[in-house]
Each structure stands twice: as C-alpha cells, then as structure tokens.
Amino acid sequence: DIQMTQSPSTLSASVGDRVTITCRASQSISRWLAWYQQKPGKAPKLLIYMASSLESGVPSRFSGSGSGTEFTLTISSLQPDDFATYYCQQYDSYMYTFGQGTKLEIK
Amino acid sequence: EVQLVQSGAEVKKPGESLKISCKGFGYSFSSYWIGWVRQLPGKGLEWMGIIYPDDSDTRYSPSFQGQVTISADKSISTADLQWSSLKASDTAMYYCARREVADYWGQGTLVTVSS
Numbered sequence: 431d432i433q434m435t436q437s438p439s440t441l442s443a444s445v446g447d448r449v450t451i452t453c454r455a456s457q458s459i460s461r462w463l464a465w466y467q468q469k470p471g472k473a474p475k476l477l478i479y480m481a482s483s484l485e486s487g488v489p490s491r492f493s494g495s496g497s498g499t500e501f502t503l504t505i506s507s508l509q510p511d512d513f514a515t516y517y518c519q520q521y522d523s524y525m526y527t528f529g530q531g532t533k534l535e536i537k
Numbered sequence: 538e539v540q541l542v543q544s545g546a547e548v549k550k551p552g553e554s555l556k557i558s559c560k561g562f563g564y565s566f567s568s569y570w571i572g573w574v575r576q577l578p579g580k581g582l583e584w585m586g587i588i589y590p591d592d593s594d595t596r597y598s599p600s601f602q603g604q605v606t607i608s609a610d611k612s613i614s615t616a617d618l619q620w621s622s623l624k625a626s627d628t629a630m631y632y633c634a635r636r637e638v639a640d641y642w643g644q645g646t647l648v649t650v651s652s
Binding site for chain 2: 431464466468473474475476479485517519521524525526527528529530531
C-alpha cells in the first residue's frame with residue numbers, strides 16, 4: 431500500500447492567518463492527490479484534485495501544490511468557516527489511501 | 538443535481554449480517570465508480586473499495602478484502618456494502634462517494650454493532 435503521512439496532526443491558528451498542511455507519500459504518486467475538508471458530523475468535501483486543481487465552488491483562498499511524494503495545502507487567509515479537519519488522499523492506484531488528517535483549531 | 542442517498546442507521550448484534558445501500562440521482566450512475574469509506578468513531582477516513590456499476594468491476598483495499606462485499610445494480614442506480622458476520626469493531630460511519638476523486642458523497646450510514 432502507499433502510505434500517506436500528514437503534518438501536523440493538529441494546527442492552531444487565528445482568523446486571517448496563512449496556514450500550510452503537508453502530505454507525504456511513501457512512493458511517487460505523480461500528481462494523483464486530492465484534499466478534503468470535513469466538519470464534525472458531516473461528509474467530507476472535495477477541495478483540490480490533481481494536486482493543484484480547485485474543485486468548482488471552492489474559495490480561491492485554498493490552493494494545493496506538489497508532485498511525486500510531497501504535497502501541500504495552503505489556506506491564504508483563514509476564515510471562521512475553515513476550522514475543520516483536512517485529509518489528503520492518493521488515487522495513484524486502486525488501493526486509494528487517506529492521510530491521517532490534520533485538525534485545524536482556533537487559537 | 539447529483540446526489541448520493543444512503544440507507545438509514547442500523548443497530549445490529551455481533552454475528553448478524555447487514556447490507557447498506559447508496560442510491561445515485563442526477564447523473565449516469567453506470568458511468569462513474571462508486572467507492573465506500575469507513576470512519577471509525579473519532580478517527581480518520583479509510584478507503585474500503587470501489588466498484589464500477591456498468592460492469593461491476595470491484596477493487597478492495599487489502600484491509601477490507603474478504604471482510605465486506607461491494608456490489609452494484611445499475612438498473613436501480615444503487616451500490617451496496619454488505620457484511621456476512623458483523624463484529625463490534627465494524628461500528629462506524631460508512632460513506633459512499635462518487636469516483637476515486639470523491640466529488641460527491643452520501644450523507645453517511647451509521648452502523649452500530651453491539652450485544
């Protein structure tokens with residue numbers, strides 16, 4: 431299996447901050463990476479696919495970058511609605527795997 | 538509007554069987570893979586497997602191979618996830634999602650297994 435490792439596991443930040451979450455793959459996945467946001471009691475929501483393509487309707491303050499084994503999700507200016515848990519997911523092979531998640535908390 | 542609607546919450550005893558469902562609306566159900574994702578209480582997301590409804594080609598993640606069965610009936614736009622013998626450790630929220638890049642998700646089905 432391809433293992434996905436996110437860091438940090440928890441991130442405390444304030445409204446207006448710029449934050450970055452990192453996701454590392456145990457082997458190269460080219461750009462077959464997606465990012466999701468999940469709020470408590472809700473299904474995840476797709477934010478980014480193909481490492482850097484913004485899903486329709488997602489605010490432009492979200493951006494993704496990377497290729498191979500290292501990827502980042504950046505939120506340029508945190509809004510109150512952004513405090514949630516974020517997951518990366520590789521879809522390079524049919525053994526799709528998620529990272530363990532990064533909980534973004536209000537400082 | 539694309540929607541995935543899942544069946545309701547279930548409470549079962551260990552050893553019982555269960556099938557939960559996911560029905561697609563608003564798109565060509567046969568033409569998109571449907572995946573299943575498990576979320577244990579308070580934990581992260583785990584990809585279980587994926588099926589292509591048009592030909593029922595199914596792929597399982599190694600952790601779930603032999604533990605569950607994924608099926609689909611394209612005539613009624615429905616994908617199913619089933620267990621033959623539930624364990625307490627199967628207690629979780631289960632989501633279906635469209636495509637390997639999960640652009641649409643069901644609302645989730647909570648499965649509780651308890652004696």
